[in-house]
Amino acid sequence: MPKITTFSGYFHEYQKSIVQPQKFWERIAETFHWKKRWTNVLDWNFEEPSVKWFVDGKLNITENIFERFLYTKGDQPAIIWEPNNPKEAYRVLTYRDLYEEVNRFSNALKSIAVVKGDRVVIYMPMVPEAAVAMLACARIGAIHSVVFAGFSSTSLADRIKDCKAKVVLTSDGNFRGAKTIPVKDVVDEALEKCPSVKSTVVLKRTNTEINMRVGRDMWWHDVIENESTECNAETMDSEDMLFILYTSGSTGKPKGVVHTTGGYMVYTKYSFENVFQYQQGDVYWCTADIGWITGHSYIIYGPLLAGATTLMFEGVPTFPHPGRFWEIVDKHQVNQFYTAPTAIRALQTHGIEPIAPFKLDSLKVLGTVGEPINEEAWHWYHDHIGKNRCPIVDTWWQTETGGILVSPIAGITPTKPSYATMPLPGIQPVILDNEGNELFGNSVEGNLCIKFPWPSMLRTTYGDHERCRQTYFSSFPGYYFTGDVVRRDEDGYYRILGRVDDVINVSGHRMGTAEVENAIDEHPLVIESAVVGYPHDIKGQGIFAFVIADMSQRSEESLIQEIRETVNRIIGPIAKPDKILVVPGLPKTRSGKIMRRILRKIASGDASNLGDTSTLLNPEVVEDIKKAAGV
């Protein structure tokens, strides 16, 4: 696989990928195992939209992991699993172990009548069996839909119903920090509303007492007991669905983003190897949950397709202590570490003492994903975790993009705090103004669109193609619209400013909420902030800042004054928040994204209907904020 090793090499590859995209991707696809070669590299139009990569190619993605590596890497660790409780033994699955487990479970799925094309919902903790479940589906051609095991029974039921899943894979309970969560009860409740589900398979994890419905529920250890460790891989078309992953937008029910087999395989491996500069023998750790796209592409598929050793962690960053991440890095000698800004900021609040006992000298590359990283958090990560010697890859991408689109190449692209820097080869980002005119050159800002297909892009939204067209391809005809606002600076570097609806317009000055938050966060007593716009008689929109701060050293009044001055100093008077509210917490989704929709409502003084808050990690904080705001 062609790997970029120098900055000029990056430009060279990029240039080739733009001039002859088909030829570029064909050369990479040729490094995989296909049962039958494609007839055409790419058919596409962004009007319907219709995108097909490696047309008529036949393959199985798991053969590109197992059959490919069995003889050369059979004894190499594929997955290192670190349990929630550090006192429990960790597990190592070699490529051969994983292959055998996947085959056994593939046969088990067949024995409960799962066939090619069936949908299987996976509602499981972060244990190796969850990876086995995903790969077994892929092996037999079933379509997996992983639902984060922290979602409520209603959210789970909505997703099961939307994709009409035949089977649900789950566990008796999950360990998360100090808590044991009875997830099977959640599944039972959801299934009351889901007639499509014929069976469930339940992994024993916590030994929680549960109900097993006769004729529907089976234990994982029972269904695999007599199954063979051999199972032929189903022949899949390049454009057969690999998985559906639900993602919630600002409005309406969650969308089932559909990814297909060939293109997703090619892009996740290519991007993984290049962005993280993974070297054979390295230990790579992404802290995401498999319920998110990051877990799919960069815990499971990308790393395993690259023959890497990928670490899976069951627990949370602060259990049993806020140094747990760093303890794990030392324990397993992690070389690449990939996490989210929200985790970094949360750990930052504990200071640097929890880091002190650990050496962290195995680390070579740090990564972030999920939201704009503020400069302060970037520096903290760079200085205290990377010890000033590890490049940070700030990777921008989406559930819909399947893989990282804009990111530094570790150690090769010069970084700048809070910049995702440059597009990967094959990615053609453009910036459009609100009228759809392309803004050329540098020092421009606007709507981030992509003007040419890439192999791992979404193909549709499950069961509702029109919604896909409407959401992503109609705002700017002929382009894929990301919903993000971006600036291309004087060096041609991309800085993601936030979602389009996170952009505020104060007296005609357009400002990214992230920009203002970044400035607020520079105040030493501020822990985290969230900025939204609200209707303002004179300015059009005013700036409302919700701030979590250390209140032990100032009166609220003087702190607010200092924060205003900080913003004034960093951005200028135009960005000074009109209102600052000190709050105990911010409403966050489970992947760490602030639910600004709720804050916008509260800021506008109308908290009567806050919409669906069921996907919040901390719904109770909403009441606290409402109280503080007096609405």
Ligand code: 7RM
């Ligand atoms: C991978 C993931 C997608 C949205 C995206 C952005 C935001 C993601 C970054 C980022 C700034 C980043 N998928 N986002 N990465 N913003 N810098 N490096 O997060 O579908 O859950 O979210 O997340 O707004 O559109 S996602």
